[in-house]
Amino acid sequence: MANSIEKSKQSLPEKLQQGATAAADWMQDSQFWTSVFRPGSIFRKGYTDSPRNRSYVIMNSVLYHLHPVKVKRHAVKVSYTLCLGGLSFFLFILLTVTGIFLMFFYRPTAAAAWSDIESLHTQVSFGLLVRNLHRWTAHLMVLSVFLHMARVFYHGAYKAPREFNWVVGVMLLKLTLLLSFTGYLLPWDQLSLWAVTVGTNMMGFTPVFGDQVRFVLLGGKQIGAETLLRWYVLHVLMLPFVLVIFLAIHFWRVRKDGGISGPL
């Protein structure tokens, strides 16, 4: 009797904590867990901070495709890169996630597009918020890619052996602008229609093939229902596809050219 009273004196939070620890131990010991997280992962049981484990965190994870195990000390200085390249990539990921969400509620036809966005605002949970996120991160991405280019130029980072990666970067800047521009049309409101009209009229001045390119892109002499479908496919599939390929080359070359440039 006395013993059971003694036991029940253990407070509820303590019991819960003990239970949680036991459960976490059981989970981390399970075959499933150890098969998911390779040796050295910070989620493995008994991870300790050691030089070997710090190497394993990268070497034994998918991050190894992006990062080497070690980088030059100056390369982690935020004041050097301002994180602009990484942020551009992260904004692209955010745009992909929010963009996929928007695709569930949007039909690229002249009859449905505008009203789909309208009802996204009023009838879909977080619809307006996600559309706002998509719009503002798109502008942010244009800005951060542009600033990234300026940063790289001012550091002279395009010089040998990084010449070609600069060329890839300029392609990525153009693709970013095209992605933003094609997305501009999709809401199918007065702003989209006329901004894109002004933009594509400039394209028509290109000699020799300007008119033909414009015709193919618009699917006619002027912006219409065909344009909307074409630009939708460009925006959600083709341009992101091309961009991802260029991104892969860009990141791969950063490592092959000896990590980021500098220090000055």
Add this chain to the structure above:
Amino acid sequence: MTEIPEHLLKRSQEAKAKADGDPAPSTDAGGSSDDDGETIPRSLLEQSQQGGAPAAAGGGVATIAPPAMAGPSGNTHRLLTVVKSGSIQDVKATPGDKVHVWPHLLAAEFTAALFITAFALVFSLFINAPLLELANHNATPNPSKAPWYFLGLQELLTMFDPMIAGVTIPGIVLVLLGFAPYIDRNPSNAPEDRKFAISIQTIHLMFWAVLVIIGSFFRGQGFNFTYPWDTGLHGIFHL
């Protein structure tokens, strides 16, 4: 033509001299005389006779005294020679000042990602993306503007012929920008050595920045010049 390391040149000279019959002038006298002979230093021999006795007795092969440092399980190893990595291969990777990506780089990246997400989220909570009336081909808004990053071009169109403003200037700019590494032959990336490149690029970036700002905020009805504090931004600027 890659440069042949000095120590390799020296070694080949020594080998040539040896082939010619002259004994090579050994510069590293101390190290080579130690390794040359078959003799084992007396101190080590004594050590091995005490510590490595079982191995010597059991193995019929070991005719000479087993070397020093018998392992705990009786394994014995003999250090024949030390090959310095620089002598047979040119080591390119010199240990530099490096840090682990985890946690030094990943932590910074994660923090930056969190901040930009928080910023975008808060911004999106308070400011809504524009959605004007349904597209109408028969109602041209006044002014009609391209997206902000093309407003520099639209601004140029007010000054020059479309062929120049819409094609020639942006074409030249894009080609020059793309081929910048092949045009700028200056190998230095120190700012003090790159005054011309930095000046040109700064003028170029400011050129577009000023045009975009004028196009965005200083162009009103009919794309005529206006002051935003006179007319307000309503109807003039959309993002």
